[in-house]
Amino acid sequence: MHPAFSVIFLTTLIGAAQGLFLALFTAQSYAAFKLLPEPDAHAFYGQGSLLAVLLLAAGLVASFFHLGHPERAWRAAAMWRTSWLSREVIVLPAFMGVVFLYGLAHWLDWHPLLMTLPGGLPVDPSAILGVAGTVLAFALFLCTAMIYACLKFLSEWHSPLTVINYVLLGGASGFSLAAAFAAVTAPELVSFLAAWAAIITLLGMVSRIASLYRNARLKPKSTLQTAIGIKHPKIVQKTQGFMGGSFNTREFFHGQPVAVLRGVKWFFIIAVFPLPLLLLLSGMQGGAGVLATAFVVQYAGLLAERWFFFAQANHPQNLYYQSIA
Amino acid sequence: MTQLALVIDLNVCVGCQACVTSCKEWNTSGSAGPMVDQNPYGADPTGTFFNRVQTFEVGEFPNTETVHFPKSCLHCEDPPCVPVCPTGASYKRKEDGIVLVNYDKCIGCKYCSWACPYGARELDEQQQVMKKCTLCVDRIYDMTMAADDRKPSCVKACPTSARLFGDIHDPESVVSVAIRESGGYPLMPEWGTHPANHYLPRRKTRIKIHEDELERADNPLKVDRQLPRPATSEPTLDDVTTW
Numbered sequence: 136m137h138p139a140f141s142v143i144f145l146t147t148l149i150g151a152a153q154g155l156f157l158a159l160f161t162a163q164s165y166a167a168f169k170l171l172p173e174p175d176a177h178a179f180y181g182q183g184s185l186l187a188v189l190l191l192a193a194g195l196v197a198s199f200f201h202l203g204h205p206e207r208a209w210r211a212a213a214m215w216r217t218s219w220l221s222r223e224v225i226v227l228p229a230f231m232g233v234v235f236l237y238g239l240a241h242w243l244d245w246h247p248l249l250m251t252l253p254g255g256l257p258v259d260p261s262a263i264l265g266v267a268g269t270v271l272a273f274a275l276f277l278c279t280a281m282i283y284a285c286l287k288f289l290s291e292w293h294s295p296l297t298v299i300n301y302v303l304l305g306g307a308s309g310f311s312l313a314a315a316f317a318a319v320t321a322p323e324l325v326s327f328l329a330a331w332a333a334i335i336t337l338l339g340m341v342s343r344i345a346s347l348y349r350n351a352r353l354k355p356k357s358t359l360q361t362a363i364g365i366k367h368p369k370i371v372q373k374t375q376g377f378m379g380g381s382f383n384t385r386e387f388f389h390g391q392p393v394a395v396l397r398g399v400k401w402f403f404i405i406a407v408f409p410l411p412l413l414l415l416l417s418g419m420q421g422g423a424g425v426l427a428t429a430f431v432v433q434y435a436g437l438l439a440e441r442w443f444f445f446a447q448a449n450h451p452q453n454l455y456y457q458s459i460a
Numbered sequence: 461m462t463q464l465a466l467v468i469d470l471n472v473c474v475g476c477q478a479c480v481t482s483c484k485e486w487n488t489s490g491s492a493g494p495m496v497d498q499n500p501y502g503a504d505p506t507g508t509f510f511n512r513v514q515t516f517e518v519g520e521f522p523n524t525e526t527v528h529f530p531k532s533c534l535h536c537e538d539p540p541c542v543p544v545c546p547t548g549a550s551y552k553r554k555e556d557g558i559v560l561v562n563y564d565k566c567i568g569c570k571y572c573s574w575a576c577p578y579g580a581r582e583l584d585e586q587q588q589v590m591k592k593c594t595l596c597v598d599r600i601y602d603m604t605m606a607a608d609d610r611k612p613s614c615v616k617a618c619p620t621s622a623r624l625f626g627d628i629h630d631p632e633s634v635v636s637v638a639i640r641e642s643g644g645y646p647l648m649p650e651w652g653t654h655p656a657n658h659y660l661p662r663r664k665t666r667i668k669i670h671e672d673e674l675e676r677a678d679n680p681l682k683v684d685r686q687l688p689r690p691a692t693s694e695p696t697l698d699d700v701t702t703w
Contacts, residue, residue, distance in 0.1 A: 136574070201569060202568050203566075203567065203568015203569070203583065203587075203589060204566065204567045204568050204588055207567045210546075210549075210565055211546035211567055211569070212546075213546065213548050214543075214545060214546050214547065214548050218545060218546045218571075220544065220546040220569065221546035221547075224546060285544070286540075286544075286574060286575055287540075287651065288540075288577040289574070356650050357577065357648050357650060357651075359516070361649070361650055362648060363516060363527065363659075364659055364661070365518055365527065365661070365662075367518045367519060369518070369519055369520050370517070371516065371517050372514065372516050373526070374514060375512070376477075376480070376513050376515075377509070377512065378505075379504050379505035380504060380506045381582060382508070382573070382581075382582040382585070383579045386573060386583070387579070450574070450577075450579075451578075451648065451651075452576070452578060452579025453579075455514060455531060455579050456579065460515075
């Protein structure tokens with residue numbers, strides 16, 4: 136497939152935002168159980184949520200560049216019964232709204248006691264919004280990944296690993312960002328968040344390498360024989376029927392030599408996993424610069440990872456577009 | 461239920477591209493149009509087409525065969541492009557099974573083209589909406605036309621009658637008979653899309669002649685093994701028998 140930068144930025148930006156929100160609420164949950172010190176709610180939860188909303192908005196803006204008719208984008212909420220893309224279009228703004236309200240509740244110190252859980256745990260609006268946001272964050276990961284994973288003839292994508300990778304890679308970059316953000320706003324949480332970022336990065340490495348391993352061994356189901364229905368081991372296309380380009384020759388081919396593909400693959404394998412891991416571990420004690428570098432390197436790596444994710448998918452329609460004559 | 465479809469006979473298609481140009485001509489001026497061409501006289505022309513004719517070579521020299529292969533939307537009975545559309549612009553008509561795009565609802569997200577294994581959908585670069593074969597839906601129901609003209613324009617254009625049009629759910633239609641009796645098959649059956657369009661394979665007419673059909677097995681001259689044939693100077697059967 137031809138990797139579109141609009142979609143690369145959309146998926147990586149909202150992934151980082153979802154991970155960041157999950158990191159914020161994880162810290163709040165730990166603090167509620169007195170497992171972590173209470174950070175400065177204004178700075179950490181309030182501004183952290185603002186940062187997440189900004190990332191989500193940037194992702195949303197990027198997604199509009201993918202559309203031929205952005206002014207009709209509102210229509211995309213219509214077919215949520217059948218289309219994962221439609222579901223994403225609904226869940227993304229809902230998640231944005233909840234993150235915004237969550238940040239607002241912290242920013243305005245709006246903590247009326249709604250109820251008390253057994254064990255004496257107080258529940259305030261930010262806790263309810265946090266749970267709702269967590270559900271929506273995972274729903275959004277699911278929607279985004281299923282857009283690709285549900286296409287059964289793109290066998291590189293049609294796997295549960297696609298969903299797992301979107302969750303773990305988004306989570307890893309979000310927790311890295313949260314660690315770097317905490318180094319400035321809540322230093323007492325840095326080691327906790329950096330440790331989680333490292334753990335999720337490690338898990339992401341396992342699942343992404345598992346999907347690379349799987350994809351390298353795929354055997355295409357469709358062949359020229361099934362594409363034109365002729366039983367013969369030797370079939371070659373002499374002409375695709377036209378000499379110029381067409382949508383089919385632009386949208387489904389990445390157009391890069393194998394060396395570029397391989398280079399991008401090794402770049403992302405190093406930039407998404409071991410490099411940020413080292414930086415996260417060395418920044419554990421609160422080095423804001425090191426942690427910020429960890430996030431930037433990992434995010435750059437994720438851009439390459441997403442590019443490779445699209446480029447590696449081999450669409451069966453390409454069988455029909457092999458030769459110009 | 462009705463499922464309109466094309467049946468394309470690869471045995472008679474000569475790859476003349478008449479269906480391609482006729483399709484473009486009708487649809488660029490029809491309700492689906494215009495089908496925009498960009499840079500048509502430049503170095504890298506590109507444009508929207510509903511129908512393409514491709515050419516494949518089967519076999520290895522000298523035992524090769526050239527197969528011309530027209531390709532358009534197959535109007536799948538279980539179209540994978542329809543459920544993925546986020547706006548409902550892509551839909552399959554209940555009354556005749558034609559898969560269509562509502563150009564006023566399409567947002568140009570290209571997701572349906574990703575979901576079609578056949579590459580049957582093309583984004584119009586100027587209008588930025590997804591386009592595809594409509595089976596000339598603005599033609600086949602046009603009662604101002606003569607009954608004979610109410611067919612897709614590619615079918616009307618084909619000089620070798622390689623393209624048949626009809627309802628594949630009606631067992632007596634010309635397309636159903638062709639599929640049933642001439643070995644019609646769908647493309648990429650492995651994806652379970654159940655394409656409505658079918659293709660008829662290359663067919664060769666051969667007669668199997670056994671040796672005993674060329675030379676009488678019960679030739680009395682052979683029965684008593686008096687071969688080779690007696691010379692012409694020998695008496696014939698008529699000379700020696702009374703019948």
